[in-house]
Amino acid sequence: xxxxxxxxxxxxxxxxxxxxxxxxxxxxxxxxxxxxxxxxxxxxxxxxxxxxxxxxxxxxxxxxxxxxxxxxxxxxxxxxxxxxxxxxxxxxxxxxxxxxxxxxxxxxxxxxxxxxxxxxxxxxxxxxxxxxxxxxxxxxxxxxxxxxxxxxxxxxxxxxxxxx
Numbered sequence: 187x188x189x190x191x192x193x194x195x196x197x198x199x200x201x202x203x204x205x206x207x208x209x210x211x212x213x214x215x216x217x218x219x220x221x222x223x224x225x226x227x228x229x230x231x232x233x234x235x236x237x238x239x240x241x242x243x244x245x246x247x248x249x250x251x252x253x254x255x256x257x258x259x260x261x262x263x264x265x266x267x268x269x270x271x272x273x274x275x276x277x278x279x280x281x282x283x284x285x286x287x288x289x290x291x292x293x294x295x296x297x298x299x300x301x302x303x304x305x306x307x308x309x310x311x312x313x314x315x316x317x318x319x320x321x322x323x324x325x326x327x328x329x330x331x332x333x334x335x336x337x338x339x340x341x342x343x344x345x346x347x348x349x350x
Contacts, residue, residue, distance in 0.1 A: 207277035221270035227263030236330035291343035298336035
């Protein structure tokens with residue numbers, strides 16, 4: 187790890203925030219529990235929407251309705267996961283960043299974020315047109331597969347942070 191990065195991580199870890207997370211009784215396990223709940227609220231609806239883009243439940247719910255109800259819930263889960271993730275990271279930034287799983291988690295998070303950005307700037311603008319379509323466009327299906335793959339990878343890499 188470059189020296190400049192380690193200095194930044196050590197500063198984060200030693201700042202008031204990192205110290206508070208480490209030293210407040212039950213703070214870290216509470217944050218970890220909230221982080222897991224945030225991930226569930228993020229990934230559950232996101233996977234349901236991705237499956238709908240892939241054609242599952244085509245006759246039951248339109249893509250438009252699925253987007254309207256599932257994506258805002260997923261965004262709430264993302265907000266919870268990001269905030270709790272940053273707080274937990276501040277408590278042990280040097281150790282977590284030194285894990286062999288850290289580059290994987292960061293890279294997959296960036297890829298997942300890029301996929302969301304591309305989806306919302308492209309396919310999502312035409313979501314109303316998908317309501318009556320027999321099949322979703324290839325770009326939407328690719329986005330769904332990338333989404334499901336990257337979020338699964340983020341979860342695995344996050345769990346592996348503590349072990350490698």
